[in-house]
Amino acid sequence: MNSQEYDTLDKLLRRIHNLGSVSGLLGWDELVNLPADSADQRAEQSAAMAQVCHAASTDPELGQALNALEANIDSLNEEKRIVVREARKDFDRSAKLPVEYVQRKARLDSAAYHAWAHAKQNSDFSEFAPFLQKQVDAAKEFATYLGWEDRAYDCLIDLHDPGMDAATIDGLFSELKEELVPIVGHIVNASTKPDTSIFRNFPIEEQRAFLNEITAALGFNYKRGRIDESLHPFCGGNGADIRMTTRFDKDNPLDSLFSAIHETGHGMYEQGLPLDQLHNALGQAAGMGAHESQSRLWENQVCRSRAFWNRYESDFRTRFPQQLDGISSDALYLAINSVSKNPIRVDSDEVTYNLHIIIRFEIEKRIFDGSLPIDGVPDAWNSLYDELLDIQPRNDAEGALQDVHWSSGSFGYFPSYCLGNMLAAQLWYTALEQLEGLERDIEKGEFSRLLSWLREAVHSKGKRYPLNALAIEAIGSALSPKALIAYLKERYLPLYTQP
Amino acid sequence: MNSQEYDTLDKLLRRIHNLGSVSGLLGWDELVNLPADSADQRAEQSAAMAQVCHAASTDPELGQALNALEANIDSLNEEKRIVVREARKDFDRSAKLPVEYVQRKARLDSAAYHAWAHAKQNSDFSEFAPFLQKQVDAAKEFATYLGWEDRAYDCLIDLHDPGMDAATIDGLFSELKEELVPIVGHIVNASTKPDTSIFRNFPIEEQRAFLNEITAALGFNYKRGRIDESLHPFCGGNGADIRMTTRFDKDNPLDSLFSAIHETGHGMYEQGLPLDQLHNALGQAAGMGAHESQSRLWENQVCRSRAFWNRYESDFRTRFPQQLDGISSDALYLAINSVSKNPIRVDSDEVTYNLHIIIRFEIEKRIFDGSLPIDGVPDAWNSLYDELLDIQPRNDAEGALQDVHWSSGSFGYFPSYCLGNMLAAQLWYTALEQLEGLERDIEKGEFSRLLSWLREAVHSKGKRYPLNALAIEAIGSALSPKALIAYLKERYLPLYTQP
Numbered sequence: 001m002n003s004q005e006y007d008t009l010d011k012l013l014r015r016i017h018n019l020g021s022v023s024g025l026l027g028w029d030e031l032v033n034l035p036a037d038s039a040d041q042r043a044e045q046s047a048a049m050a051q052v053c054h055a056a057s058t059d060p061e062l063g064q065a066l067n068a069l070e071a072n073i074d075s076l077n078e079e080k081r082i083v084v085r086e087a088r089k090d091f092d093r094s095a096k097l098p099v100e101y102v103q104r105k106a107r108l109d110s111a112a113y114h115a116w117a118h119a120k121q122n123s124d125f126s127e128f129a130p131f132l133q134k135q136v137d138a139a140k141e142f143a144t145y146l147g148w149e150d151r152a153y154d155c156l157i158d159l160h161d162p163g164m165d166a167a168t169i170d171g172l173f174s175e176l177k178e179e180l181v182p183i184v185g186h187i188v189n190a191s192t193k194p195d196t197s198i199f200r201n202f203p204i205e206e207q208r209a210f211l212n213e214i215t216a217a218l219g220f221n222y223k224r225g226r227i228d229e230s231l232h233p234f235c236g237g238n239g240a241d242i243r244m245t246t247r248f249d250k251d252n253p254l255d256s257l258f259s260a261i262h263e264t265g266h267g268m269y270e271q272g273l274p275l276d277q278l279h280n281a282l283g284q285a286a287g288m289g290a291h292e293s294q295s296r297l298w299e300n301q302v303c304r305s306r307a308f309w310n311r312y313e314s315d316f317r318t319r320f321p322q323q324l325d326g327i328s329s330d331a332l333y334l335a336i337n338s339v340s341k342n343p344i345r346v347d348s349d350e351v352t353y354n355l356h357i358i359i360r361f362e363i364e365k366r367i368f369d370g371s372l373p374i375d376g377v378p379d380a381w382n383s384l385y386d387e388l389l390d391i392q393p394r395n396d397a398e399g400a401l402q403d404v405h406w407s408s409g410s411f412g413y414f415p416s417y418c419l420g421n422m423l424a425a426q427l428w429y430t431a432l433e434q435l436e437g438l439e440r441d442i443e444k445g446e447f448s449r450l451l452s453w454l455r456e457a458v459h460s461k462g463k464r465y466p467l468n469a470l471a472i473e474a475i476g477s478a479l480s481p482k483a484l485i486a487y488l489k490e491r492y493l494p495l496y497t498q499p
Numbered sequence: 500m501n502s503q504e505y506d507t508l509d510k511l512l513r514r515i516h517n518l519g520s521v522s523g524l525l526g527w528d529e530l531v532n533l534p535a536d537s538a539d540q541r542a543e544q545s546a547a548m549a550q551v552c553h554a555a556s557t558d559p560e561l562g563q564a565l566n567a568l569e570a571n572i573d574s575l576n577e578e579k580r581i582v583v584r585e586a587r588k589d590f591d592r593s594a595k596l597p598v599e600y601v602q603r604k605a606r607l608d609s610a611a612y613h614a615w616a617h618a619k620q621n622s623d624f625s626e627f628a629p630f631l632q633k634q635v636d637a638a639k640e641f642a643t644y645l646g647w648e649d650r651a652y653d654c655l656i657d658l659h660d661p662g663m664d665a666a667t668i669d670g671l672f673s674e675l676k677e678e679l680v681p682i683v684g685h686i687v688n689a690s691t692k693p694d695t696s697i698f699r700n701f702p703i704e705e706q707r708a709f710l711n712e713i714t715a716a717l718g719f720n721y722k723r724g725r726i727d728e729s730l731h732p733f734c735g736g737n738g739a740d741i742r743m744t745t746r747f748d749k750d751n752p753l754d755s756l757f758s759a760i761h762e763t764g765h766g767m768y769e770q771g772l773p774l775d776q777l778h779n780a781l782g783q784a785a786g787m788g789a790h791e792s793q794s795r796l797w798e799n800q801v802c803r804s805r806a807f808w809n810r811y812e813s814d815f816r817t818r819f820p821q822q823l824d825g826i827s828s829d830a831l832y833l834a835i836n837s838v839s840k841n842p843i844r845v846d847s848d849e850v851t852y853n854l855h856i857i858i859r860f861e862i863e864k865r866i867f868d869g870s871l872p873i874d875g876v877p878d879a880w881n882s883l884y885d886e887l888l889d890i891q892p893r894n895d896a897e898g899a900l901q902d903v904h905w906s907s908g909s910f911g912y913f914p915s916y917c918l919g920n921m922l923a924a925q926l927w928y929t930a931l932e933q934l935e936g937l938e939r940d941i942e943k944g945e946f947s948r949l950l951s952w953l954r955e956a957v958h959s960k961g962k963r964y965p966l967n968a969l970a971i972e973a974i975g976s977a978l979s980p981k982a983l984i985a986y987l988k989e990r991y992l993p994l995y996t997q998p
Binding site: 038222 | 513544741
């Protein structure tokens with residue numbers, strides 16, 4: 001009997017997946033193709049699809065199938081139990097929310113986004129504050145519906161990284177922070193000064209050809225995906241049809257390249273999930289942190305390395321001979337690994353980036369534990385930037401208003417970026433240990449052994465494990481900042497000589 | 500009370516429109532963007548959307564609203580009555596079909612398409628014949644469900660061109676045929692021989708830039724649409740977001756150009772429909788013939804004219820200076836208006852094209868009146884080609900298997916192409932009469948008066964009128980081949996000198 005109910009579950013999950021992937025494609029098309037004046041119709045289309053997807057996700061038949069399967073859960077094999085467990089989580093996340101709440105939240109998201117954009121333009125946090133307060137309240141209400149009671153922030157973290165919580169992250173970030181602040185101090189005080197002004201007038205067509213060459217060499221399957229352009233790079237779709245984007249600036253060839261490599265890391269994770277299970281937990285990514293570990297590992301550990309540039313510097317110079325004329329290999333490599341103090345997270349390098357995240361986590365934590373009122377956010381922000389990065393934001397636009405995330409109530413999202421950096425470094429050192437000659441592979445432009453290893457260690461696991469358990473499966477130990485610290489020291493300290 | 504029911508109707512029509520337009524975008528993306536191996540997922544997505552769209556189109560609430568509105572139809576103003584009338588037609592077309600029939604037809608379409616493709620490859624009509632028979636039977640069954648009894652072919656024609664029927668078309672085509680055969684004879688026996696071999700090595704980027712210039716000049720609003728590439732050019736979307744395509748061949752710059760102009764004609768029609776009514780009959784095109792009248796008018800009457808090339812020849816030569824070096828204006832103009840006997844409809848010119856259509860209509864008519872058994876189609880085809888075009892197809896692939904339409908049971912579709920050509924010529928002569936100096940406009944690259952006139956005469960009318968009534972509204976007389984004959988004689992007889 002359970003077999004028939006499992007088939008029903010499978011059928012309904014496929015339907016949710018198919019309709020959801022159509023919604024995803026609408027979103028991709030909006031950012032890549034939409035004509036300038038066609039946003040009105042796209043809003044109507046997206047709303048109609050949201051309604052259809054919500055109806056599919058809360059289909060009472062799905063609830064009945066889950067009830068029946070759970071009543072007799074021991075009759076299912078382990079894989080099916082995982083599918084049921086995650087389908088239950090997803091079902092509850094949709095079905096436990098009152099329709100009134102869902103509609104109110106959609107209106108709030110829209111109003112808060114516009115308020116944030118306006119406040120940022122005016123660089124006036126107080127304009128945004130009442131909307132931020134409403135988003136915090138809505139997030140707490142959400143957590144209550146899902147049964148998390150007063151652990152709202154943990155509920156939100158769990159949305160992005162199953163099994164993680166604020167206390168665990170706090171421990172990890174404290175350890176990281178302590179080591180990272182002196183590393184940044186070392187770098188900014190160094191006599192070595194990277195010169196990024198060498199990147200001028202790099203023709204777009206050559207940038208495009210170079211990043212196509214690199215991303216294909218890394219192992220992205222272009223028969224199951226493509227790369228286009230958008231204002232902000234992203235990776236959409238799923239392993240059956242990945243839609244990545246990058247962006248081009250003739251004076252910043254590293255931006256298009258490393259954006260493309262970053263999204264390729266995301267894309268190859270999706271392409272490594274089992275293709276026949278994309279509609280259930282076995283074929284879905286483990287979470288945001290795990291996803292970010294893949295994009296970061298390829299972007300940073302692999303493609304900013306000396307080994308990688310030993311292989312590709314000549315190809316790069318062939319495409320941009322005049323632009324790089326007279327620039328030494330060392331100067332080029334240093335510019336690729338430039339570190340500097342920047343108040344803006346998205347413009348920052350892989351070293352300081354983690355401190356930007358730690359600051360956001362600290363503020364979210366204090367908001368949700370009640371120790372920081374909303375109108376205290378800018379002061380808290382500025383004093384944390386001063387303390388950890390010796391940066392004094394000139395205004396709210398450069399400070400607490402810089403990121404879009406809070407306007408949609410996406411709390412608990414920022415930590416994933418840094419958790420991903422930690423896991424990336426841990427995976428990297430484990431791969432180096434287990435794959436003899438890995439750096440020689442990279443020096444030859446050979447990435448297949450590393451990709452296969454990641455497929456086995458991470459991709460093939462789907463959503464079986466919470467983040468920490470996934471780390472233990474993949475590398476034999478839980479998440480820790482130690483590998484990230486070691487990696488940053490190893491890569492950056494020798495590069496930046498002291499005066 | 501009716502006002503509330505009309506609001507319900509309006510809401511449900513918007514929903515059908517939004518979901519349908521998402522399905523349309525999926526189809527566009529499939530032909531323009533889909534990665535090589537991602538068709539499997541697209542098939543699943545399209546099937547899920549088809550189910551959602553069908554459910555919306557047959558929503559019992561919609562049937563109830565229509566019943567209530569029809570019971571009290573006199574209380575509605577004329578526009579609302581039109582909306583109700585067409586919504587009823589659409590509702591019945593979905594709701595009167597048994598689910599079993601819809602599913603069987605979908606399977607038949609898929610099987611018949613593959614059988615056709617295979618039969619065409621083997622050039623063996625007998626492989627396709629049983630599937631064609633099943634499609635004819637399914638079409639008759641469809642007509643019966645919709646209450647057309649034994650007038651199945653008229654039912655199918657009415658699907659594409661509301662109000663048209665086989666007897667009317669037969670009369671129009673007979674008159675056209677009689678005049679057209681001698682015109683083709685005049686041209687093919689002429690001593691003038693266009694040389695299309697002058698089109699060699701026209702760089703794609705310059706072709707693209709030229710057609711962008713032309714289509715924008717004609718009046719296509721690129722803020723509500725775009726043009727991309729696909730294997731076969733088409734125009735999808737609606738006035739809120741038009742998605743046109745063309746295709747490029749460095750040895751055939753006229754193909755990319757005139758395909759783009761043709762699709763621009765379709766696109767400008769859609770853009771001329773009232774934007775706030777796209778979800779109902781007031782904002783939808785009158786039918787296939789009316790649509791084709793727009794694409795053909797811009798493609799042929801306007802953009803193959805001497806006036807047009809007087810304006811744009813120099814721009815064309817600026818983009819392709821070496822390629823056109825030594826080619827006279829007359830030789831270029833003749834090549835642009837090349838007429839030749841070609842067994843393939845899609846490769847034929849605007850003169851012979853009409854005879855290709857007349858042949859298909861004749862065969863469909865005979866199939867549906869029972870006078871032509873399916874296995875007699877190839878012989879009937881070949882003898883009609885011999886009689887009307889002095890063409891002897893070498894095999895079935897070049898003959899009765901060349902078009903895809905019948906594999907999906909799209910009978911009654913072909914006539915629209917020729918009805919569109921007739922209406923285009925009628926509109927053209929009326930515009931010439933009513934807009935003094937129109938050809939001088941075109942000679943200056945000024946198309947706005949013509950476009951405004953078409954907006955008023957055709958676009959703004961939506962689906963208010965059946966095709967013949969639309970013609971009467973627009974030009975004061977019913978559809979007739981006379982203008983098309985006059986236009987072809989005027990354009991082509993002087994160009995092709997007798998020996």
